[in-house]
Amino acid sequence: MKELFLIALALIGFSVSAYLYYSKSHNKKIQCFIGHDCDDVVKSKYGTTFGVENTLGGMLYYAMIFAYGILLLFNRNLFIGGFVYYAIVIAGICSVLFSAYLTGMQVFVLKKWCEYCIVSTVVSVLILLALII
DSSP, rough: OOHHOOOOOOOOHHHHHHHHHHHHHTTTOOSSSOOSOHHHTTTSSEETTTEHHHHHHHHHHHHHHHHHHHHHHHHTTTSTTTTHHHHHHHHHHHHHHHHHHHHHHHIIIIIOOOOOOOOOOOOHHHHHHHHHO
C-alpha cells in the first residue's frame, strides 16, 4: 500500500512541477485558485537555484520517487536497508529542507504565496513520512 501512496504523491508532485515549468518557460500566466501571487513567486529570483529551474529539480525528484514506488510494487524487499533506500531517504530530507527554505522565502522575503509551491512542499513532507514510517 505504501508503494501506491508514493506513486500517487510522485504523480501529484510531478504534475505540479511540470505545470509550473511549462507555464514559466512559455511565459504563460500561472492560474491560481486561491490567490494571484503564483507568477510573482515562481518567476522571482528564488525560482532558480544555481541557474537551474527549481521546477526541473522537482520533476527529477518526483520521477525518482515514482520509479522507486514502481520498483517496490514488483519487489517490496528490493531496497530494504540498502544503499538505494538510504539515498532515497536522503533525497527526501533534502527535498523537505529545500521546500522549507523556499516556503520561508515566500513568507518572509516575498510576502506572497504560491499555492502550487505549498502543494509541492506538502507532497515532499508526505513522501518523506511514507519513506521513513
